[in-house]
Amino acid sequence: MKRNPLIPYLLIAFLGIALVFFLSVKGLGDAKEIAKEKEGGGEKVTEKFEPEAFAKQTCIGCHGNNLEGGTGPNLHGLGAKLGKDKVKDVLANGTSGGMPGGLVKPENIDAMADWLVKLK
Numbered sequence: 001m002k003r004n005p006l007i008p009y010l011l012i013a014f015l016g017i018a019l020v021f022f023l024s025v026k027g028l029g030d031a032k033e034i035a036k037e038k039e040g041g042g043e044k045v046t047e048k049f050e051p052e053a054f055a056k057q058t059c060i061g062c063h064g065n066n067l068e069g070g071t072g073p074n075l076h077g078l079g080a081k082l083g084k085d086k087v088k089d090v091l092a093n094g095t096s097g098g099m100p101g102g103l104v105k106p107e108n109i110d111a112m113a114d115w116l117v118k119l120k
């Protein structure tokens with residue numbers, strides 16, 4: 001019996017296709033896992049919301065390195081003066097005077113306002 005000379009090529013082609021198929025299935029699985037990790041990570045960030053660390057990232061640009069004032073006013077003692085409700089309103093909606101709203105995620109505004117009211 002004479003072997004068809006095409007068989008080795010066909011075998012290799014088939015292996016190649018199988019490999020591509022395998023990798024794409026594996027890739028899909030990995031992508032799902034990564035998405036899951038991201039979701040989990042996101043939740044953790046929300047749980048561990050640290051107003052002070054957040055302020056050091058997000059507010060110091062305008063309120064000064066120690067929140068002692070810059071373009072924006074000194075934040076020490078300001079929260080207590082304004083009251084928590086007003087602070088929450090400012091964080092959510094900003095002011096017409098240049099304070100941008102929406103910097104703090106809605107679910108973190110309460111914790112952020114609590115911290116600001118206590119910032120002496």
Ligand code: HEC
Binds near residue numbers: 073091095
């Ligand atoms: C783009 C610059 C900028 C950033 C970033 C910024 N602020 Fe402000 N902020 C201002 C300015 C300007 C004012 C003064 C606004 C006014 O008088 O209307 C202000 C005012 C405020 C006030 C007082 C509002 C009032 O009604 O008197 C609070 C409280 C405040 N900022 C908190 C924060 C916090 C907390 C962050 C970080 C999450 C932050 N700001 C980030 C510019 C900024």
